[in-house]
Amino acid sequence: MKTLLMITGAALALAANPATAQDRSNDRAGDIQFKVLGTAVLPDGEIEQVNVDIVGLPANTQTAASDNYVPTIAVEYFVTHNFSVETIAGITQHDVDAVSGLPGAELVSDAQLIPATVTAKLHFDLGDSIKPYVGAGPTYFLWVSDKPGAATIPLGVTDTDLSDEFGVALQAGVDVALGDDGFGLTLDAKRYFIGTTARWFAGDVLAIETEHNIDPWVLSAGVSYRF
Template identity: 30%
Template structure:
């Protein structure tokens, strides 16, 4: 068996020649110097992905149970010492809110309420004069405080226009309560359990004094029903 000058056999020399390119490739792959600059940067610097933050929708709705508590004031112009009183009610109510910013929003309140109209003072003997239904859509501009975490109080002011319908006379021969404008003040808060769901407590004061015409005992009369109700609501908030 022949050997080369280093004392290796011919077979050993051939094996060394075959393994040398493989060893060179392995050394090149293992060396960080062999990586391109882009690859080296990718390996050395981990990529940070910021968490995705969901932007709140500007739309929000609330469903409330609403207590309507009226002022018992008013009069019949032609009868001195006359007065009026009105029944209170509890009704469902829906409101729709649009946020212009996180602080400023507009809210539209929708609901209908039934009311009895009773005589008081010198006309208390008439008892129930009649009954009406009121539809008082109210639009308020609100300011929402945003520095209390999940507790989000707000205040508002706006305008109301009340429609009176399904009017029925009782002691009166006829009754016509006029539709009218009024002002509204508002305060309340949402307590949000998460980005979408929360509970709401809301109080409004409507300054509402509609005029009316009636016929009592064949005599036409007129006057003002000073309803000016408090609206006290508790319900559920959902922000889209």
């Protein structure tokens, strides 16, 4: 996080310097940019706190969420030449497994997440075609599906619930134009700061409740078209 904040601060200083701004005659305020990306979602998933445990988990139980690789789409609107607003569309799926205490035990299966995110971005120029950017904005993690993990079913667990939560995303990346027709390549990195509360139910009884860091890195690469 410290590194991304330093990059953001440097970019703000550059954007505020008239020497780095593109000539007004080339200003493309009002442009829209579409991006089609391959994305790696690399979450944490560790337990921060145990609130309820009638099952008797081992004291050293710790968990991790699985990585996932998915296609995503980004849509970006340029308010000015150097300032834009972007949102992403995609869905990602993860399991949660124990890594200590009950190593290898699957606790949550096929948890599907929509990471609704909007970022405000600052762009600056490094030559005619290379345009790095930084950004930040709110996110809302919406869990649309989750199932009890295989290791919990023999314990009588019948349902699992992951709480939807608000958080923050920091972003840095670069757009590389390919000629003058609007096509380009893009590289993007986001770090999210967000958690969730996981609950396991046996019938109507809350058997386990734990709070988790998710805090994923989301790394993307793909193609873009700006018009």
